[in-house]
Amino acid sequence: THGARKGLADTALKTADAGYLTRRLVDVSQDVIINEEDCGTLRGLATAAIKNNDEVIASLYERILGRVSVHDVHHPNTGEILVNAGEEITEDIAKKIDESPIERVEIRSVLTCESHQGVCAKCYGRNLATGRMVQKGEAVGVIAAQSIGEPGTQLTLRTFHMGGTASNIAAENSIRTKYDGILEFDELRFVECTDSDGKTYKVVVSRLVEMRIVDPNTKIVLLSHNIPYGSKLYFGEGATVQKGDLICEWDPFNAVIVSEATGRIRFENFSENMTYKVESDEQTGLKEKVIIESRDKTRAPSAHIVNENNDILRSYTLPLGSHIVKNENDEIKAGDVLVKIPRAVGKAGDITGGLPRVTELFEARNPSNPAVVSEIDGEVSFGKIKRGNQEITITSKTGEQKKYMVPLSKQILVQENDYIRAGMPLSDGAITPSDILAIMGPTAVQEYIVNEVQDVYRLQGVKINDKHFEVIVRQMMRKVEVVDPGDTRFLEQQLVDKNEMMEENDRIWGKKVIVDAGDSQIFEPGQIVTVRKLRDENSSLKRRDLKPVEARDAIPATANQVLQGITRAALQTTSFMSAASFQETTKVLNDAAINGKTDTLEGLKENVIVGHLIPAGTGQREFEKLIVGSRDDFEKLNANKRSNLFQEAAVEE
Known part of the structure; x- marks a missing residue:
């Protein structure tokens, strides 16, 4: 079987x-x-x-x-x-x-x-x-x-066919408050709409909306939630809500693009079987236009909202796989849905489950389809399309600009004029650990790895x-990469142990570097000396009317935190014996010989290899100084010591 x-x-x-x-x-x-x-x-x-x-x-x-x-x-x-x-x-x-x-x-x-x-x-x-x-x-x-x-x-070894994050979003489609309180919003942009019954609601058009419910008396935040783009919002800033109120709801199965202006819709680069194909929906039998990958990489399909004089009010790029809800020249009201992008389809396929995922995380490998991630907070603007890549520029409030190229085959998650935060993906895909480290810092990447591996288990x-x-x-985070060696003995881009880095910086802390030795006989330019030595030498030179020594403060090295996979980290350990007995023996030993390394035998493996006691448990080095005996022995020893002392004292007298 x-x-x-x-x-x-x-x-x-x-x-x-x-x-x-x-x-x-x-x-x-x-x-x-x-x-x-x-x-x-x-x-x-x-x-x-x-x-x-x-x-x-x-x-x-x-x-x-x-x-x-x-x-x-x-x-x-x-x-x-x-x-x-x-x-x-x-x-x-x-x-x-x-x-x-x-x-x-x-x-x-x-x-x-x-x-x-x-x-x-x-x-x-x-x-x-x-x-x-x-x-x-x-x-x-x-x-x-x-x-x-x-x-x-x-x-499990095999990769699972499980819903990815998409299936988790699908489960919830509204936010109800569990507390009485006052609503506060961050970064909220919306357009007002009325439905067929004449009720008004707001449609959220900003990407990063955080909603907080605050206790009216103590001002303590009771609940905070992110509100997805395209949600219908039923309360405004500062509104008082009761427990069980429906604050907002959204379409759980589709991401949407919402019009921010009122006018007519016009499509550009929109031709059948070139940039879109017509599919009929399985459930409803309705025909829908679906954007496909175009062979012509220079043209991306887009939708414009125009007024009576055909002036373009807003433009939206149409991402891959999106379903177009409106037709050419339809009348559009602000807040109407133009495009639906099915959430649960496509990317939810293989989530690498089990062992391969654990290995991927511990080896700090980059995922197969990494997301493009913004490095700064700022406003999104779209540039030209170059060689099948969409250029996206992010401009921060201080005027700093970063440009990113996103392949058109990826779904772009942001729209023109969105305000986004550092670390937010611009396209779909998994965020690489190295990006998290570079943008959000070491604590975030540590938390990420621990939590992700825990999820698998x-x-x-x-x-x-x-x-x-x-x-x-x-x-995995033991090493740092030297960015600027300053006056230390490191080289640029060298991988150094964190402790080594600190010790070296402590060594030159508060010392001076000789710029011009003047008439001194003992100092040379570039030498690192203590302030005291410099002062003594200069006062002696002054007394003899000679040119004094000129010096500047020593500059410490600066470094960036590095994330290494476990194999790499094991091979980079300070002990060459441990590394050589692990993998790539010849390479490790050659390296050690070239650098003239000494092994101080601090870990367990090295000591096992040379046949010493391992430095753990009772084999710790401080136990070697201890003598084990009974209390009687101890008292005898002390008595002997005392009598010896008395005898010595008597002899001296």
Whole structure:
């Protein structure tokens, strides 16, 4: 039978894949050991419950249990302290916090830990094996790798035919308020409309509308929501709403393009079987015009709204796959729907599920169809079409401009004059992790990877604590790329360890660089000296009426955070033995030989290779100084010491 055999073949392949993932994870994180009690950092991660609309996926209780709080947490109503800064959040405390109105708690995390080697106990929190705070010497890196790798065999290998984000949007089509309060809007642009019954409503024509419901007395935000483009809005700014009021609704199955002007519609570059084809709808049997990819890459179909004198009031580009609702020369009122773009079709096909997705995230690979993402906040304007690419310019309020080329084969998600924020996609597709890092910063990309990998495991019903993923992501973010070396010994574009970077910058902090040595015999131009040495030399030169030394402040290096995949991060580790025993042995050893590297044997693997005690558990180096014995031995030892001291004192007298 085919099914059974396929199952066996799949399992065999899957085991190999999952095993290799585990091996890479262990290799990248093997030197993460708890090395100190508290690194003293003031940073943490703001953690809130993960919700999908109203359904709670991971409660605040689960996410903060067994972690350490960064600040004192007060109950908002009574003001009592629920947990002190630097205190472990136990079951009771977590329950109290979960039942209070607190939405987010800042907790210590491995991602923000400032230990130079390994991590500290406070940032890691509770050891999940014992249910107590983690002890020094625990090899948490290996534990994290095994916790993530072990369920890997249960994840499916094949890609799923599941709805993507499109099917999630389809489920909800309106916002009803759950509270009484006052409405506030950000960035709201709309046109007024009346329906057939004479009721007025507003049609939203801006992309980024955030709606907030505010308590009229305390001004606390009770609920915030994004309102999609093209929604019908039934309340205005500052309106008072009651619980259960329908605030807005939208078409869940189609994205739309709405006219912002009143007039007649005219199409451009619009010819049958060239830029559109006529399809009949399966359910209704009505014929619809659907935009197809044109062979002529220079012409993009567009719709213009014109007045009586044929002056163009507004123009809209018609994206691929959109269904045209209106015909040439139809009368258009502001707020009418011109175009529908089906949401659930097309892109919802294969969501890479299971192991391949986990691997893709941990290797920080770019997805197959990346979205074009805006790097700045600003207003959208369309340029010319060059070689099948639409030029999109974004102009910020400060006048800064960025140009992007979006292929016409992609659906463009923005329209002329939209105001968009940095990090928003201009076309459909997945956003690459490197874009998130460059635009939104390191914290956002860390959160993204942890949450995305968690989603894959949750889908399979596997519960893994966040801290394991955090350990791995910390290792992926170890390196920085030098942008400007300043006066340090680094080179431009060199990949350096974060700690190395800080130490080097600390080394030249407050020192001076000699510009002109004057008549000095001991200094040379370009030398880095302390202020004190410079002062002494200059005063001695002055006394002898010689030309003094001229110097400037030393410039520290600046660097950008880099995100590396786990394989790359494992090969870039400071220990060449660990890297060589992982992959590409000859390359690693050649590299180490050329650079004359020394291996200080700090991780687990290197020590196993040379046959030393591993620096974890009781093998930690500080235990070598300890002598284990009974109390009697200790007292005898002390008595001997004392008598020896007396004898020495007597001899001296």
